[in-house]
Every structure is written in C-alpha cells, then in structure tokens.
Amino acid sequence: MPSISNKGNSMPQSPIRKLVPYAENAKKNGVKVYHLNIGQPDIKTPQVALDAVKNNDIEVLSYARSEGSEVYRNKLANYYANNNIHVSANDIVVTTGGSEALLFTIGSITDPGDEIIIPEPFYANYNGFSIASGVKVVPVISSIDSNFALPKIEDFEKLITANTKAILICNPGNPTGYLYSKEEIEKLKQIVLKHDLFLIADEVYREFVYDGATHNSVMKVDGLEQNAIMIDSVSKRYSMCGARIGCIVSKNQYFIKTAIKFAQARLSPPTYALLASEAALDTPQSYFDNVTKEYVERRNTLISELKKIDGVKVAEPKGAFYCVAELPVENTDDFAQWILEKFNYNNETVMVAPASGFYSTPGEGKNQVRIAYVLNKEDLIKSVTILKHALAAYNQ
Incomplete structure (x- = not known):
C-alpha cells in the first residue's frame, strides 16, 4: 500500500473537533449535548x-x-x-x-x-x-x-x-x-x-x-x-x-x-x-455593545459556577469567549471522551475541548480543558452542574 507522508502522520487531531463522533453517538442515543468545545457563537449574524x-x-x-x-x-x-x-x-x-x-x-x-x-x-x-x-x-x-x-x-x-x-x-x-x-x-x-x-x-x-x-x-x-x-x-x-x-x-x-x-x-x-x-462592515456599534455585554455576563456566570466545584482552578479571561480550567483529573482527553460516551445527568451531558491539544510541549495541559462560553447563561449553569456531577462520578 502507498505510504502516508511523515508530515501527514505528524498532523495533530483537533482537540476541538476530534470528539465529535462521540457527541453524535450520544445524541443518537437521546442524550442532549451542551457544546462547550467550539467557539461557535449563538449570537445572531447581522441581518x-x-x-x-x-x-x-x-x-x-x-x-x-x-x-x-x-x-x-x-x-x-x-x-x-x-x-x-x-x-x-x-x-x-x-x-x-x-x-x-x-x-x-x-x-x-x-x-x-x-x-x-x-x-x-x-x-x-x-x-x-x-x-x-x-x-x-x-x-x-x-x-x-x-x-x-x-x-x-x-x-x-x-x-x-x-x-x-x-x-x-x-x-x-x-x-x-x-x-x-x-x-x-x-x-x-x-x-x-x-x-x-x-x-x-x-x-x-x-x-x-x-x-x-x-x-x-x-x-x-x-x-x-x-x-x-x-x-x-x-x-x-x-x-x-x-x-x-x-x-x-x-x-x-x-x-x-x-x-x-x-x-x-x-x-x-x-x-x-x-x-x-x-x-x-455597516453593522452599527450598538451590535457590538450588546454582544460584549452578553459575553461579560456569560463569563461571570461561568467563572462563578466553576469556582464552586472542589478542585477546579480557572483563569480569569479578559477577552474573547474562552477560559481554561484545570480539573481534578489526570487526563482530560480520557475524561472528555468518557463524559460523552458513558455519562449523562438527567439525560444531558457536555462536550469540552481537552487542553493538551493547545500545547506543543509533551505532557502539558493534561489536566486542563478549554471551555467556550458561547451558550446562554441558563445553559452554562446547567453545563457546569453536569460537569460537577461528572467529575464526582469519574473520580469514583
């Protein structure tokens, strides 16, 4: 069989997208998935x-x-x-x-x-x-x-x-x-x-x-x-x-x-x-003012809820709509797959992006995840509640 290039073999999987098949399977099994893995805003595109x-x-x-x-x-x-x-x-x-x-x-x-x-x-x-x-x-x-x-x-x-x-x-x-x-x-x-x-x-x-x-x-x-x-x-x-x-x-x-x-x-x-x-480019400034206000509220909600979970450390973002959280687990790649594949709370679960894929230094970020706060505040609160219960179950 013809061989694949070294470059192709070295190309990393996306930490943002590689778990999509597990999320899709969860949905097929009737589980609702809250997507915290990808920076896809739910904000309406300017008309x-x-x-x-x-x-x-x-x-x-x-x-x-x-x-x-x-x-x-x-x-x-x-x-x-x-x-x-x-x-x-x-x-x-x-x-x-x-x-x-x-x-x-x-x-x-x-x-x-x-x-x-x-x-x-x-x-x-x-x-x-x-x-x-x-x-x-x-x-x-x-x-x-x-x-x-x-x-x-x-x-x-x-x-x-x-x-x-x-x-x-x-x-x-x-x-x-x-x-x-x-x-x-x-x-x-x-x-x-x-x-x-x-x-x-x-x-x-x-x-x-x-x-x-x-x-x-x-x-x-x-x-x-x-x-x-x-x-x-x-x-x-x-x-x-x-x-x-x-x-x-x-x-x-x-x-x-x-x-x-x-x-x-x-x-x-x-x-x-x-x-x-x-x-x-003709979008009025009021659009950005409203969007920024919404993201500040979402950020504050997410950070506040994450800090309530024992063992979780979170950085305070000053821009964009992401944060990195350190979880009380050894390997978030394993945890992120497990929470989609084997866990649900009230028939709901969450999808996060393992942070090791955001590093090039081997071994760094293994206990961290990236969370995108692109969901409304109510869904963010539900997502963190699910995460809290998932961590308790996973660590048992």
Whole structure:
C-alpha cells in the first residue's frame, strides 16, 4: 500500500473537533449535548450581511480578485481607521478565513526547518499550520497561576536561534482569553526589532474586550511597520464563522506582495461570503455593545459556577469567549471522551475541548480543558452542574 507522508502522520487531531463522533453517538442515543468545545457563537449574524446575499442580483457567480475586491479592502481600511489602525487597501490581503491568513503568512516568511516562538497554550491549529509548512513551533509556557500572562522576555530570548523567523501571539487569546497589555506589546516590539523577527498577532477577537480594558493592536505600534503582521477574520466579530473570510494586514509591502502570490495560487476567496462581509462592515456599534455585554455576563456566570466545584482552578479571561480550567483529573482527553460516551445527568451531558491539544510541549495541559462560553447563561449553569456531577462520578 502507498505510504502516508511523515508530515501527514505528524498532523495533530483537533482537540476541538476530534470528539465529535462521540457527541453524535450520544445524541443518537437521546442524550442532549451542551457544546462547550467550539467557539461557535449563538449570537445572531447581522441581518445586513444575510440580506446582502439573499437580495443580490448576481447572474454569474464569478471569481473574486485574489486579494479581495478593492471596494471591500477600502471598507476594511475604514473600519480599522475607526479603531485607530491606519492602513490602506494595499496593506490588506483577503483570505478564506483566518486559517488561510495564517497559512499564507507562515508560507511567506518561513522555509522548512525554520522556527516560530509561540506562548502556550495557544490556538490548536497553530500546530497544524506549522507542521503543514515544515516549521517548528518553539513554545514558551505561560501558567494558569499567573492568568497566562506573557512569560519573561528572558524566556523568549534564550529560545531565539538562527532559524527563528517570528513570534506569534493571539490577542485576546484563544484558548485563555488573555489580553496583552501595552507594556507587553512594547516588550515584544523590542525583542523582534533586536533580533530582526516578524511579530504576528492573531487579533480576530478584537471586539471582545472586557472590564474597561483596551485592545492593543500591533498595528498601532510605531517602529513596527516592517515587522508587524496582523491576522483578522469576520468569523467571531459578526458571528459569521461559516463565511470563511479573513485577511492579512501589514505595512511591509515585500511581505504583502509575497502573500498575494499565495492568494493567486488558490485563485480567490468565496464571492458570496465577500458580499456578506462587505455588508457586515455597516453593522452599527450598538451590535457590538450588546454582544460584549452578553459575553461579560456569560463569563461571570461561568467563572462563578466553576469556582464552586472542589478542585477546579480557572483563569480569569479578559477577552474573547474562552477560559481554561484545570480539573481534578489526570487526563482530560480520557475524561472528555468518557463524559460523552458513558455519562449523562438527567439525560444531558457536555462536550469540552481537552487542553493538551493547545500545547506543543509533551505532557502539558493534561489536566486542563478549554471551555467556550458561547451558550446562554441558563445553559452554562446547567453545563457546569453536569460537569460537577461528572467529575464526582469519574473520580469514583
């Protein structure tokens, strides 16, 4: 039989999606499953975006421009300007989701064997994207005890080698909800300038920042123009995960021209989704104000309920809509499968994402889970109640 590539064999399963068959079997057996595993908001997509697709008069669904239409990129530039990020349409490449933006970015700045430093835990697909590109992830471990704050600069410096090409952060963080301070971004600026590296910032959760805090974009930092690359997406901002429209933003025109070659190779982003995304930019600020208020209430509810369970430790998220919780079990991969396969409470159960898949360091995160608070408050309370009873039964 023909053999599978080493790269294919090394590709990790998604901690977010790998347990789906067990969840589906539970549903077939009549058990209700509360999905805390995936960042799929239940917030309604702005009607203006849905209407743009429903009411268009397109007669030929043609290719879009490889880097996205000029109209859309100009509207995006205006959106960023309203967030005090000053870029032009020529600084933007539209992609098929934030995932493709990351793939194009890694492909444009690295060769096989190169390295990217990432504070962990991190978005699980960073591992997969790096493996697909033949790139090594070099982790810097942050701790739940410090609320996943940025590790010391010295921890970064000692990991930099001749093969290091970039530092990658997610701000606000997935899976931790951590929000980087202005001082932390400034420290990262100093290190990438000193070592001539790129600073890649995944900022898809920009709108979801809580407790009066401010989001500090790498694109606002003077002196980083040739080093900063921002990854963005409509998926979470407008609750449009299925649209698959993202973008790369950078003032480094050598990088942008390289990324466009990757965009040309895959032809174009999806035309209908571009229409919806362009229209979504007309969404009023009141939409985000209401959504942010809802997520703050959900976060507070979830954290409060989790803290009532003996042996559970939870970090306090300041943005996005995730938290990492440490459970009183040895292996959350086993527990997460067991709770779907063999447990229910009043004919209901929950699906969580084992956190080991958000680390690249072997053995890290084995007793942690990522929880997405994308359900309403009542369902979150029910979910934590189920989790409490499941932990008691599992540990017996």
